[in-house]
Amino acid sequence: MRSGTGARSAAFRDAPIRPSPSDSPGGVSGDASPLHTPRASLDRLKLILSSAMAVSFESLKRAVLDAERDPSLDTAQAAISLVRQWLATHEPELGAQAVPVPTEFNGTMMQWFHWYGDADGQHWRRLKEAAPELAKAGITGLWLPPATKGGSIWDVGYGIYDLFDLGEFDQKGSVATKYGTRAELEETVAACHAVGIQIYADAVFNHKMWADDHEDYRATPYDPANRNRPLEGEQPIRAWTQFRFDKRKGLYSTMQWHWYHFDAVDHNKFRDNYNAIWKTQGANFEGNVDLEKGNYDYLMGCDLNINHPEVRGELKYWGRWMHDTLKVDGFRLDAIKHISSDFFLDWINDLDQHAQHSHFVVGEYWTYDLGSLSWYAANSGGRMHLFDAPLHNNFHIASRSGGNYDMRRLLDGTLMQAMPLLAVTLVDNHDTQPLQSLESVVEAWFKPLAYAFILLRDQGYPCIFHADYYGAHYKGRKSEDGPEIEIWMPSHRFLIDRFLLARTHCSYGPQYDYLDHFNTIGWTRLGTPGHPRALAVLMSDGPAGSKWMEVGKRHTTFRDLTGHIRAPITTNGDGWAEWRCPGGSVSVWVEEAVLPEMGVTLPV
Numbered sequence: 001m002r003s004g005t006g007a008r009s010a011a012f013r014d015a016p017i018r019p020s021p022s023d024s025p026g027g028v029s030g031d032a033s034p035l036h037t038p039r040a041s042l043d044r045l046k047l048i049l050s051s052a053m054a055v056s057f058e059s060l061k062r063a064v065l066d067a068e069r070d071p072s073l074d075t076a077q078a079a080i081s082l083v084r085q086w087l088a089t090h091e092p093e094l095g096a097q098a099v100p101v102p103t104e105f106n107g108t109m110m111q112w113f114h115w116y117g118d119a120d121g122q123h124w125r126r127l128k129e130a131a132p133e134l135a136k137a138g139i140t141g142l143w144l145p146p147a148t149k150g151g152s153i154w155d156v157g158y159g160i161y162d163l164f165d166l167g168e169f170d171q172k173g174s175v176a177t178k179y180g181t182r183a184e185l186e187e188t189v190a191a192c193h194a195v196g197i198q199i200y201a202d203a204v205f206n207h208k209m210w211a212d213d214h215e216d217y218r219a220t221p222y223d224p225a226n227r228n229r230p231l232e233g234e235q236p237i238r239a240w241t242q243f244r245f246d247k248r249k250g251l252y253s254t255m256q257w258h259w260y261h262f263d264a265v266d267h268n269k270f271r272d273n274y275n276a277i278w279k280t281q282g283a284n285f286e287g288n289v290d291l292e293k294g295n296y297d298y299l300m301g302c303d304l305n306i307n308h309p310e311v312r313g314e315l316k317y318w319g320r321w322m323h324d325t326l327k328v329d330g331f332r333l334d335a336i337k338h339i340s341s342d343f344f345l346d347w348i349n350d351l352d353q354h355a356q357h358s359h360f361v362v363g364e365y366w367t368y369d370l371g372s373l374s375w376y377a378a379n380s381g382g383r384m385h386l387f388d389a390p391l392h393n394n395f396h397i398a399s400r401s402g403g404n405y406d407m408r409r410l411l412d413g414t415l416m417q418a419m420p421l422l423a424v425t426l427v428d429n430h431d432t433q434p435l436q437s438l439e440s441v442v443e444a445w446f447k448p449l450a451y452a453f454i455l456l457r458d459q460g461y462p463c464i465f466h467a468d469y470y471g472a473h474y475k476g477r478k479s480e481d482g483p484e485i486e487i488w489m490p491s492h493r494f495l496i497d498r499f500l501l502a503r504t505h506c507s508y509g510p511q512y513d514y515l516d517h518f519n520t521i522g523w524t525r526l527g528t529p530g531h532p533r534a535l536a537v538l539m540s541d542g543p544a545g546s547k548w549m550e551v552g553k554r555h556t557t558f559r560d561l562t563g564h565i566r567a568p569i570t571t572n573g574d575g576w577a578e579w580r581c582p583g584g585s586v587s588v589w590v591e592e593a594v595l596p597e598m599g600v601t602l603p604v
């Protein structure tokens with residue numbers, strides 16, 4: 001199926017959701033609901049996934065669980081094949097709904113922050129100013145950093161204190177967050193919506209930090225390296241687990257948090273130097289989480305007990321509140337490998353029911369293991385997109401291989417290949433950038449190749465990283481006592497803007513792949529009736545390359561939009577040509593006749 005579905009376009013934001021459908025899987029086709037308009041294809045797609053398919057999803061889930069119990073099956077492989085089977089089985093239904101959309105355009109997301117951005121409280125204001133030019137460049141969605149109050153104005157937002165303080169109350173040393181005030185955020189969201197850009201909020205549900213006071217209760221210490229191994233018996237502990245939000249005074253939500261809302265903490269004031277994960281009395285570590293360390297429910301801070309009814313209720317209420325107050329179009333869910341996957345289907349359904357339309361949701365499950373990603377995708381009912389961490393890792397390895405990477409393998413083990421419908425593709429993010437915990441940066445020379453790969457292929461919903469677009473300059477340390485290191489990340493904006501032009505104007509229709517050479521790989525896009533322009537992309541991680549590829553346009557002159565190669569290439573009478581690219585680089589060939597509508601002049 002085409003995954004470049006109009007799906008991601010901002011134009012679909014307000015499409016209505018069909019009221020509670022019949023449970024008949026056949027009910028998704030042939031009805032005369034308002035969804036049968038071209039502009040609603042995204043919501044139709046998501047609706048199908050969410051409603052009619054939920055029934056068959058349950059049977060998929062049972063099948064996966066059965067496969068897990070069968071010792072003769074490789075679980076990861078079984079999960080992958082079952083998910084593929086599920087998507088494939090429903091492809092006819094989904095395909096039948098995919099009305100050709102002559103005005104479709106390809107959506108592109110940007111992660112509008114990086115870890116070391118200035119803590120000057122001006123981030124929202126800067127975005128408000130940048131919104132029109134971002135829209136013009138082809139950005140249709142923005143993932144914003146956590147807007148919720150953390151420990152201080154230096155907190156990137158993942159050290160979360162109060163979900164309901166978006167920079168409005170004098171808590172943790174300031175009214176504003178690192179990014180500004182709630183009023184500025186609201187203005188910025190409105191400015192983005194005014195130019196057709198969707199807003200995705202970062203939701204941190206795994207933990208809370210910076211409690212207001214400590215509490216005494218009982219807990220059992222567990223081995224941090226093996227969460228299935230208690231170190232001692234249950235005993236009295238004193239831990240910082242009370243969250244009162246005094247300055248907010250119960251506005252928006254009256255809930256105060258106590259020790260029994262958390263399933264574990266990593267400190268006990270009675271035994272300061274004892275290294276353990278303290279599991280709350282009566283609580284269990286959550287199931288359906290990553291299995292590293294035996295059970296990876298606990299990550300940091302006060303870990304939310306997602307099975308506590310008050311916690312579940314509050315997180316659902318917050319989702320509805322964010323929809324009502326900030327009018328966000330979707331969410332990026334933080335650290336989901338540490339949260340029971342069963343929760344999110346419930347959470348997304350609640351949100352969509354409340355809003356009467358579907359939301360875009362992408363989860364951060366950071367692993368390079370396709371089996372784990374497939375399992376999570378299946379367990380969240382196909383409702384949640386996932387970041388394509390394995391593709392990032394392939395880019396990273398290729399960029400470190402000095403031209404000796406087998407480019408035919410760039411798609412191996414990726415979501416882009418296995419589950420393109422659910423893949424959010426990326427090159428780098430705030431965790432992989434230099435000096436960060438998961439540092440695995442894609443080297444600068446390879447970034448243009450990687451961005452061409454995520455922006456100009458049919459599969460995946462691409463996400464551009466702020467620091468790659470604007471560049472970044474910062475100082476930091478890899479460890480507390482390590483030396484200070486200065487980092488320069490160059491801006492790739494010129495080429496990314498060119499790729500966005502190609503994405504917007506000529507990345508449509510059938511895709512012919514030529515991923516067939518150790519160094520030089522390429523593909524073409526043939527266009528659609530609505531977007532008839534063709535495209536040819538060629539890249540090499542080794543010496544300069546060339547390749548015969550078909551674009552379906554006869555006797556047509558093409559130019560390299562990157563400017564890397566100046567000489568034009570003209571196709572033969574069969575719509576083929578021998579395309580070229582420089583060594584360690586990429587060329588993006590577009591029809592010369594499309595340049596004026598792109599507003600681009602290329603030197604001859």
Ligand SMILES: [Ca+2]
Nearest residue numbers: 297298303338
């Ligand atoms: Ca957790």
Ligand SMILES: [Ca+2]
Nearest residue numbers: 263303304305
């Ligand atoms: Ca938990």
